[in-house]
Amino acid sequence: MMNKVILIGRLTRDPELRYTPSGAPVAGFSLAVDRQFTNRQGERETDFINIVVWQKLAETCANHLSKGRLVAVDGRLQIRSYDDNQGIRRTIAEVVANEVKFLDRPKESQQGVPPKGSSIAEGESFGSEISFNEEEIPF
Template sequence: MLNRAIIMGRLVADPELRQTPNGVSVITFTVAVDRNYSRDRERQTDFIDVVAWRQTAEFVSKYFSKGKMIIVEGSIQTRSYEDRNGNKRRAVEVVADNVQFGESKSAGGSQQGYTAPAPTQAPPEPAVSYASGDVGDFSEMSSDSDDLPF
């Protein structure tokens, strides 16, 4: 199964950093994302709720404000709750794994971002790079070999 979402849009309001009772940073914000449109239709916008945790939340709090272009990569999460009037509600939101600036430096941003570390995942083994001249397991062949197919 696959649950990945990538959105790019502008922040609707300044995000506010909060702390859970255990001291974990969390931030929620809404991203306005324009839909693709045809020439005969008016442009429509979706307002997508996003939640980020820990270092990603602190990164968003420090570098983003209302109107800034943001790129969010994460997964879609749904949850149910009861509102103040006792009505059952359902919320759909993107849980951010990776957040990046969506504007160039000249527009006030940078192309850097913050990617949350993968939980309990060992770093991958470095790949052998043959392009850099590391021939490790290969041996040199003589150029006058009759075994060459060409």
Template sequence: MNKVVLIGRLTKDPEVKFTQENRKAVTKITLAVDKYNSKSGQKEADFVPIVVWDKQAESIGNYMKKGSQIAISGRIQTRNYEEKDGTKRYVTEVIASEVQFLSRVNNVNSEDNESK
């Protein structure tokens, strides 16, 4: 079984892109997931890369901002690719199947920020 459930906060504003082939929406986000250090007892965070597709990706792009809290369930996927210099790289990420918005950060519209 390959099942992951995470609750955390977005580390930056999501950016939705569309695939060239079939115009599917996709966003890659990083989720800061709290954990406690067993030695110090202090709260720390793991930073988990998440890939979200289709309508859920569009919803995240439209409604979530840096700091928004979301719950994700999905599966872990490992893939590899080759750099231009021939170096092979491996990436482990969570492919989201379900997304639930837990809290939103109320930011001023980004267009308003740019005009100031």
């Protein structure tokens, strides 16, 4: 079996960094991804996909990414359920990222930002699966 997702798109908001009760960093952001085809009015359609990143990758994304940045995300699709504030059971689809690459440079020059097309944590591997308890997810 295979569960692999590769996306290229722009962040619709700044990454939100949080920590689980056990102290594991986790960040979330949304990616706007254009579809290859257009609708009947000749307009491109866009999907807005939730992305979740863990551990050092989460901290790196939170520190160096912002709304509008172009990134490539390699990860897996995850479907999970949770109870909202009113006690209603909700289901959400999100991509858990194994790797995130910057595909552009920030508008303002920032030191420490990896060059275009490089891995955000160059020299470090984020390809391994990270185990976690879904109840620890803070959002």
